[in-house]
Amino acid sequence: MLVIRRLEKRFALRRGGEPVSVLAGIDLEIGKGELFCLLGASGCGKSTLLNILAGFEPVSAGEITLDGAPITRAGRDRVVCFQNADAALFPWLTAEENVGFGLRVQGLDRARRAPAVERYLRLVGLWDDRQKFPRQLSGGMKQRIQIARALAIDPAILLMDEPFAALDAITRRLMHGELLRIWAATGKTIVFVTHDVSEALILADRIGVMTRGPAARLKAVLPIELPRPRDPGDPRFAAAYGRVEALLMPETAPQPPETAPQPPETST
Template sequence: MKTLSAPESMVSTSKNPRSIGSTATADEFLVLKDVKKSFPTPNGEYVVLDGVNLTIKQGEFICLIGHSGCGKSTLLNMVSGFSQPTAGTVKLKGQSITRPGPDRMVVFQGYALLPWLTVYENVYLAVNAVYPDKSKGEKDDIVKEHLKMVGLLEAMEKTPPQISGGMRQRVAIARALSIRPEVLVLDEPFGALDAITKEELQEELLKIWNNSRNTVLMITHDIDEALFLADKLVMMTNGPAAQIGEVLEIPFKRPRDRSRIMEMPEYYKIRNYALDFLYNRFAHDDTAE
């Protein structure tokens, strides 16, 4: 099948960033440069990522998409500080990321909540760990502020087994945001939810982001989700030795209305281009696994 050509306005190009300091710029907030990640195996080195270059501006919402096994989660683990690159650098505000920290918070698909604690206590635990010197009243205010943000104040005395999957993910998001991270890392946070709950949480996340403007790096397998949420769609080639194939600019103005953008011809132009990238140009080879 013929490969589609992306309009020039869709594909990101490098520009000279505006300097805001001696070690970083607003346009070079989070930078992956020549990143390689490999693991030893009995048959030799297995290269997951090789030559990954990505520059993210402060406050951008980035969605990362690609087939299973292309190293998306590996990339997020390096940004989160859970692992380090074999070669190359991952820097936040000009400083190399070498370990996890409260400036980067992760929300996983699996919630990662403590089931014996209440909703309130799950969030309080994070706030208390990051802000030990704040008074109990200040911590209480922070917890309740963020539970209110995700609509869970009335459920704060319930435990995770007593609430729905969508509500658990709201708790995970509230917990991550409560420590006020500079980068929010989302690893398919809505992947296990039903379609209606998924769309509701997408709307809530976008509303929160519109107010906070955290830098967001999110893995998704859903192109429509990416087109609704993101400023840019980062498309990865297949592994092993995966790279970033293309970065597409999402041109829709904010705030976004889902039904309105889905009526735009440009929406389907970008959607079809991304589908062509994934299923024609870089179709997943199941025989290679």
């Protein structure tokens, strides 16, 4: 289980300046095998929280544990899939070599990494494309290569930072189905960052809704009990969408004037 307790993160906006609170008092538990979506407006700190979970950023206060062990640095038990697969993949390596890269870094020779590479390329449906370079693959295919590479080193948690945001709408819908299939086949814990309400509702077991910054916090954690596969045209989906969207709205919205302004008088 991933446990976050009283987490705070502060940044100084300029050298020597006073630190500004980015995340304030985050408390959360994510169970093993859960697909948890972290939902919030752009700039609210959700990617910062993901970077802290990955061990890329230290906490300013509070603690994070995974199965009872504190998280203080990056580790093989957590792998990140980024939004920009072009930047994440090595353009001079084939799909097969990209998937095996993490195992190669661990010191496994080609023969020992081959079974895992084949397994996960087949899992993401790209075994027949294993000799292609990233430039020869579509956006969705590159994201699947990135996912296969992450799974090949057998992490406990897959951290996904808006991985489908750059894809067109049709490919994004297809990737939702692919991710759910891969998740069901592997049983991995997934923490998925998004600002798209529909995407969160299609994917998540639970959605954590973040407030706007500064000092963002978890406003609510909602279980999504709709049966899978989820249809955005289902009235139950629409009702859930409305509930989640309402939580994302600013807590104090501008109010209309009590009386409409009158046009200025003109002399004749």
